[in-house]
Amino acid sequence: MLPEQMLAWGYTRNCIREVMEYGTIRKQEIGAENVYDYSIGNPSIPAPDCVNEAIADLIKGDSVALHGYTTAAGLPSVRDAIAKNLNDTYDLGLTGDLFYITCGCASSIAIALRAVLFPGDEVLVNAPFFPEYRVFTEASRGVVRVVPPRDDFQIDFDALKAALGPKTKAVIINSPNNPSGMVYSEETLKELAAILREHEKAIGETVYLITDEPYRELVYDMDKTPNAMCYYDDTFICYSFSKCMSIPGERIGYLAVSPRMHDKTAVYAAVLGAGRALGYINPPSLFQRVIERTVGAHSDFSQYKINRDILTAGLRKIGYECVDPRGAFYLFAKALEPDAKAFCEHAKKYELLLVPSNDFGMTGYFRMAYCVNRDMIAKSMPAFQKLWDDYHK
C-alpha cells in the first residue's frame, strides 16, 4: 500500500506540465518550428553577464570549500548580501539571520506553509494562482480556500472577507502574477494588510501573509513592484532568482521572515525545522556564492516587453479579450468557450499550445507564456485567426 494522495500527485500532472509534455511529443512528430508552444514559463533571455563572470571567477578558487556543505540556512554572508539588497529597495529593516536560502520559490513556499500550519488550518489563495500552492498546502495537511478575483484581477476584498474564518492561518499572494500578469497596487496591499490585521484581532491568532515573488523585478510600466512586507508585519517573502536572472535550473531563492513578525524568533526556528523536515537544507553552494556577488542584477527584460506588446496587440486585433499584462511574462486571455480545457484542446488543431485556467483556480481563460522566440509569435497569428474563425462562423 502507498499513500493515495502521493499516488494522485505522482500520476496527475498540473495543467502546465500536461501541455508541455504534449508539446515535447508533438515537436518530435512535426518539427519544433511547426508548433506554437506558449506553455512554459522558462526564461528565453540570457542571464546577466555578471552571473557567468562570477562562476568563472569562483571556480578558480578552493574547490573543496566551493563545493562543500554550507550551513543549513545558507551562508551568512549570502544572507547578509540579500538582506542589504532588499533593504536598499524597500527599507524593510531585514537582517541576514531572518533569511533561509532555498532551492527556488517552490521550496520557500513549501517551507513557510510547513512551518506554520496545523492539520485542518485554512490557507486562502487568490485566483488565478500557481497550481502548486494546493500541493504544498495539502502536503502540510492544510486546506485551500480559493478567493475569486475582481474583474480587473486585483483582490476582491468582499470575497476575501467572506473566506476568512477562525481556521485561517495564512494567505498567499503572488504579484506580479502568474498567470494573469497583474501587479497588485500599493492600495490593494494596504487594504489587504488592514483586513488581515482586523481579522487577527477578531480571532486572537496570527494570520501569516506569504508573498510569492519570483517575478518581483519583472515589471514593465512602473519602477518597482509594491511590496506587501512594507504594510503587514506577519509576512514571509518567498523569492526566487529563477525568472529575473534567467537561472531557473540552478534552483536558488530564499524565504525571509519580517523583522516585525509576531514571535519572529520562534517562527524562524519553525522555518529551520520545516527545512529539515522537508529535506531542503543547504541549497547549491556554488550558486549561493554567485548570488552573493550578483544580487540586484537582472536580465534585460526589454525583449519580453516587445513580445508582450506584439502578442497583446495581435490577439486584440483578432478579437481576443486579454487581461492587461503589467508584469511577469504571461498573457491571460478569455477562452472562446466557457470550458477552457475544451478550448485549449481545440487550439491544438492549429498547433497552438495554450494552458487552460482550470488549475489556476478559475474557468474560462487560457494562459500564454510569451518568453518565447519572437518569430514564433508572428508565425502563430494566422493560427489564432483560424481558431477565432472556428468560433465565429
Ligand code: PLP
Ligand atoms: N511561484 C510562481 C508564481 C511561479 O510561477 C513559479 C514558477 O514558475 C514558482 C513559484 C516556482 O519557482 P521556482 O522555479 O523558483 O521554484
